[in-house]
Amino acid sequence: MKFTCNAKDMASAVTSASRVVNTHTTVPILANVLLDAKAGRVRVRATDLELTLENSLAAEIHEEGQCTLPARQFSGYLANLPPAPLHVQGTNNRATVKCERSNYEFFTLPPAEFPPLPEGQSGVQFRVEAKAFRDAANAVTFAASNEEARGAVLMGTLLELAGSTLTVVATDGYRLARYRVPLPEPVREPLKLIVPARGLGEVVRTAGEGQIEATVIGGQANQLVFHTGDAKISARLVDGTYPNYQQVIPTDFDKKVVASTQKLLGCLRRAGIVADNRASMVKLALDGASLVITASSDTTGNAYEELDVERTGDPLTIAFNSKFLIEILNHIESETVTLEFAAALRPAAIRPTDPAAAERQLYILMPLRQ
Numbered sequence: 001m002k003f004t005c006n007a008k009d010m011a012s013a014v015t016s017a018s019r020v021v022n023t024h025t026t027v028p029i030l031a032n033v034l035l036d037a038k039a040g041r042v043r044v045r046a047t048d049l050e051l052t053l054e055n056s057l058a059a060e061i062h063e064e065g066q067c068t069l070p071a072r073q074f075s076g077y078l079a080n081l082p083p084a085p086l087h088v089q090g091t092n093n094r095a096t097v098k099c100e101r102s103n104y105e106f107f108t109l110p111p112a113e114f115p116p117l118p119e120g121q122s123g124v125q126f127r128v129e130a131k132a133f134r135d136a137a138n139a140v141t142f143a144a145s146n147e148e149a150r151g152a153v154l155m156g157t158l159l160e161l162a163g164s165t166l167t168v169v170a171t172d173g174y175r176l177a178r179y180r181v182p183l184p185e186p187v188r189e190p191l192k193l194i195v196p197a198r199g200l201g202e203v204v205r206t207a208g209e210g211q212i213e214a215t216v217i218g219g220q221a222n223q224l225v226f227h228t229g230d231a232k233i234s235a236r237l238v239d240g241t242y243p244n245y246q247q248v249i250p251t252d253f254d255k256k257v258v259a260s261t262q263k264l265l266g267c268l269r270r271a272g273i274v275a276d277n278r279a280s281m282v283k284l285a286l287d288g289a290s291l292v293i294t295a296s297s298d299t300t301g302n303a304y305e306e307l308d309v310e311r312t313g314d315p316l317t318i319a320f321n322s323k324f325l326i327e328i329l330n331h332i333e334s335e336t337v338t339l340e341f342a343a344a345l346r347p348a349a350i351r352p353t354d355p356a357a358a359e360r361q362l363y364i365l366m367p368l369r370q
Contacts, residue, residue, distance in 0.1 A: 001065030003037045007086040011078035013055035017046040018071040029113040032068035052234040066111035118223040123216035130207040136168040136179040144197045145172035153240040156194040176364040199235030206231045253340035255313030261337045267305035271295040272322035274303040282322040287315040319368040333357040
């Protein structure tokens with residue numbers, strides 16, 4: 001393998017691909033990135049077997065072939081190069097890298113040892129606008145569980161495809177986030193896919209403008225491959241059944257509050273300072289034209305916040321984990337937020353007040369016992 005390319009282009013590709021490398025792997029080849037040079041381009045690939053990321057860049061190919069280099073060292077070297085021509089030549093056991101008057105040699109491993117790309121018959125395909133997908137993933141993935149004890153399913157994010165709509169859902173059992181995205185073209189058949197949150201995170205970081213194309217592949221349809229620009233991301237799907245999230249969305253709300261998103265956030269952040277020592281509990285009292293937020297701690301003190309709101313329905317006092325509520329409000333897309341309630345121990349719904357945004361975005365939060 002022998003090629004010449006721009007050093008900064010290579011640095012960007014290697015840095016991006018290296019994010020999926022597990023630095024603590026016990027399999028030596030997985031600590032390397034694979035360079036595959038052919039047909040005027042170099043493909044840079046890294047994998048931890050669950051997630052594979054491949055970037056492509058233009059290059060002048062002098063000799064087609066493959067080579068693997070240690071990801072951490074190669075990325076560190078490239079990060080400190082100027083945007084000058086980079087000359088790379090590699091074999092099964094070593095690679096030479098030259099840029100201006102810099103000349104390095106890296107020990108390599110045989111490319112035949114590098115895991116191949118996931119293979120299998122292509123299944124359902126769909127396309128989605130990159131910005132809309134980024135917005136959806138950012139709006140829900142925070143609600144996925146980060147506790148392995150709760151299982152891989154809840155640590156993943158559900159992609160539910162039906163007709164011309166992609167619904168992205170995440171839940172940890174205490175809160176639920178749902179975001180709907182229109183598809184440019186309807187899918188042939190309904191489909192539910194559970195994608196590891198980490199995989200979606202890489203798609204969000206990598207996707208540029210334009211569209212993202214996704215394809216389900218594998219003998220058991222166990223891989224989802226995203227194509228965005230010059231990047232390809234393959235994520236192993238989580239095997240399991242996602243909870244029926246529709247069942248936990250109440251339909252009998254009879255109490256509603258409309259408040260300024262930023263003002264409510266400010267009240268909760270201040271009250272949360274006191275609530276921090278007591279399961280982060282804050283109480284919301286709905287009465288008259290005000291929303292009263294209180295918190296107390298045996299070691300810190302007491303908090304009282306009062307906010308003018310629009311309110312309908314009977315008075316109610318309900319308690320929440322302030323951190324969960326703040327995190328939800330941080331993702332609300334409109335200037336005002338609508339909170340709907342049924343009872344003190346029933347889930348509450350939180351959504352933007354703007355009708356179009358409310359159709360896209362919904363959060364459900366379980367209350368705390370007072």
